[in-house]
Amino acid sequence: MFIINSSVIETKQVHENIFIQKIHSPEIAEIIKPGQFLNIRVSEATFPLLRRPFSICDVEGENIYLMFNILGEGTRILARKNPGELIDILGPLGNGFKLDDDFKSAIIVAGGLGAAPFPFVTRSLKNKKEILTFVGGRTKQDVITYGMENYILSSDDGSIGFNGNVVQSLERNLDKIDIASSKVFGCGPNAMLRVLKDYCINNNLDCEVSTECAMACGFGICQGCPIESTSNTDKYLLVCKDGPVFNVKDVVI
């Protein structure tokens, strides 16, 4: 966990409103793990004031990749950074997905921008585990396959792939999955994660999800990012420090 200025190599628009930013950051690249995140200060000015959290999207040699959409001023400023400009990164933060567990198939479930952490997950598992990926979104525009492998698409409006949400898409393909030797990795809006959690628990599927929460610090000092624990109701867990990846059994989403 440290702060470093790293230089933008390029920012590519890969989809409507979806950007991939490649940054030269050997220090981060060396140690960051899939599912961890970075907290980025997009401007030296007091606007925006707080850092913005982003999942590590991918790592390739000394370079790291972010995937984001433009939501507000923070992401707008980030998208406009020119090659060579430095960005102020604090990280690596949080825990990552547990990829060393004893499973044979990784079932990736990505809703919308929940795709962000999975290119790195895919790269890390490739040639080691089987991968089956479910990518969903509201419409065609929100279905992001960047860096994914062996994927099945779905959209809520049917404009691409299966007509339904990504958990229904998983359900429909359950026959392709050996429950005992599979592990699910999910990321997406909380509403989707809730459904995914219920589905996995009901079907005895081991499942880790990457959660989201408003954050001020990202490293455990502000107590801004509580998430209810299932085992100890006297105390919240912190999304930034105890997460953002949790086993669905451990948290109330």
Add this chain to the structure above:
Amino acid sequence: MFIINSSVIETKQVHENIFIQKIHSPEIAEIIKPGQFLNIRVSEATFPLLRRPFSICDVEGENIYLMFNILGEGTRILARKNPGELIDILGPLGNGFKLDDDFKSAIIVAGGLGAAPFPFVTRSLKNKKEILTFVGGRTKQDVITYGMENYILSSDDGSIGFNGNVVQSLERNLDKIDIASSKVFGCGPNAMLRVLKDYCINNNLDCEVSTECAMACGFGICQGCPIESTSNTDKYLLVCKDGPVFNVKDVVI
């Protein structure tokens, strides 16, 4: 007086920390007069919050020019605008220099960035009046001759031209000036304008100066920019509306 988005053509660094920005703005170019100013919103965000005032530096066809140095975030953001980017201009504001008076020689006295309004003044007077220009600054770096004609230089540290301030430089060359048929136009820090005022009044030189003041609106609604009048001590004048150009006889600097 209106608000318009005009596009940057280029931003050139002409001197250490001095930038000339060329902007395509036919609407402003058509009506603005030397000595007037523009109030520029450098960012749509709430930072910086207020517009930043800049003298009109020059006008050439449909293009206008600004001259500025980087002082804080506002000017830094302005200097970074790429060609084609729009900037939000409110203007033209204030009165200008009275260039149609009955004088033969214009004596321009510019201290440091006080040079900003004079390229346009020079352009407007050229071939109509004689021009003699005194340009001064603290050191060589602060002596800006961009767009000026027939100039005599001075610096407080002697690193360029006459070793002394710009009013002393004028004093030293008084023999070159016919007091009755000359009019002085001054711009620079208030301390300099105060000395210039005293000198001109003592020597019966007609003199107009462009003054500066912290401003919020720039067009008369906030009452933020008072300047003491010599004729009516019950009421302040407003730098933005009644000025920024005043005859030295009319105001207490």
Add this chain to the structure above:
Amino acid sequence: MSKVDLAVKIGSLKLRNPIMLASGTVGYGNEISEFSDLNKLGAIVTKSLSLKPRKGNPPQRIVETPAGMLNAIGLANVGVEEFLKDKIPFLKKFDVPLICNIAASTIEEYVECTRLLDGEETIKAFEINVSCPNVKDGGLQFGNDKNAVGLVTSKVRAATNKPLIIKLSPNVSYISEFAQVVKDEGGDAVSAINTLVGTAFNIFTRKPKIFNVNGGLSGPAIKPVALAKVLEISQKVDIPIIGIGGIMNWKDVIEFMIVGSVAVQIGTLNFIDPTAPEKMIKELEDYCINNKISKLSELTASYVI
């Protein structure tokens, strides 16, 4: 005709929409009329008027701060007499409710100003500024003292039948207690908030950046505080509230209405974009259409807590 009813009521005062321009940020209307069609607005509020003309504070009067600004104008204004003679004729030309803001150092002066202005039918309501932090005499003292606010309200109430709005100071612990006093003494509405007391110093000269030392903080920086004050009044006192503080766009207007405002005033934004208030009206209408709201006034105090 517009599909959405944007009209709002502040007591008996009906406005065609909730967008008012705040005192001290529009002068007497002249300059802003070059940018904006005043006839489209809900209302405009004059710069605070005092009985006699006031010169105001020497420079420097303003300084920018993060997402805000400090001002200590010192209530520079032309005085009631010149206002009636020189400023009213211009304002008469517009079909926009004119609200006269009054500032004074004594209760008698408040009453006297109100009396002198009351006969002018162009003036549709009074807003009493008991909360200007930038003058040495009066101002803040009044605004932070419940008895004084009560007394001003009742005395001015006796001097006019026009709608009476009291502009409250935010520099108090429980602003709703002041709103209650205003209601008890016959005031028709409250405006909340005026500026927060603040200062800034030059670290090299060690002098205050503003001549008056303290100034009033306005702009987006204070919006969260203003919203909390409006909400507090709305939850505790049954009186119309005009919400003020850091409004930069139509979304902020909606937010102020949700927490309890019947109308809003735009202040600092006028300096930055004097065309913005008029533009917001259309944007509010669009919001209503998109959210199937037929009367904008339904938003007032529609918070879900």
Add this chain to the structure above:
Amino acid sequence: MSKVDLAVKIGSLKLRNPIMLASGTVGYGNEISEFSDLNKLGAIVTKSLSLKPRKGNPPQRIVETPAGMLNAIGLANVGVEEFLKDKIPFLKKFDVPLICNIAASTIEEYVECTRLLDGEETIKAFEINVSCPNVKDGGLQFGNDKNAVGLVTSKVRAATNKPLIIKLSPNVSYISEFAQVVKDEGGDAVSAINTLVGTAFNIFTRKPKIFNVNGGLSGPAIKPVALAKVLEISQKVDIPIIGIGGIMNWKDVIEFMIVGSVAVQIGTLNFIDPTAPEKMIKELEDYCINNKISKLSELTASYVI
């Protein structure tokens, strides 16, 4: 050795420099020690401790605002017992004055917490939080009531001989009256300011953005208000002041000292740049050298008005 004397005194508490880390923005020191050498700092103040552990408020607890943020953590903390058992051992390793911040709902609880912590010699002083706006019981009520602040001060004073700092609420009209009460009742210093009460609403759901509805506003947005509060105390009451509110860089530190602070606390900035406080120490030294100041403490209340 440094050419400039950066040391400051808060009553009998000597700090090697005026840079303290504010309560609630450093946890119990663990995480921030990865970014910064705690031994270089003037002092660190713990998250507010209560007698029993507190779970704090449900999410959402924070929201960004223009140049600021609102928080309503709800005083989530491990409680005095676990603090002594689990957190003190880590903090013991550092040679930095540790100040324990205490929050409570009753005067008895303040006293009890102080008693339990008083024996731990790692703790060099107490800061009593009478001003947290984010818990339904206690907090704000205490901070806005002069009698309550006086009572807390005198009772806690009786329970400890260590330096006693009272952290004041800014949500009052005249903060200096509270500082006077603290002085009268034997407090050694005051901290000013805690956060301003604020809120923010979602305009589509009409719900508060923060679960607790109101939150505390911190960050650069509040700096002008904080400076004015410190100045007011400094002009009216002879008591050491710890300046807090929106400090983003060494210049802000100087500004707070000029208006009357003996030391300062850095809050929100720790979230953005946890390395900044340590860096400021060098920058303060450079400022002193450039301005021929041999003792940084000379800056305190050196305003020229």
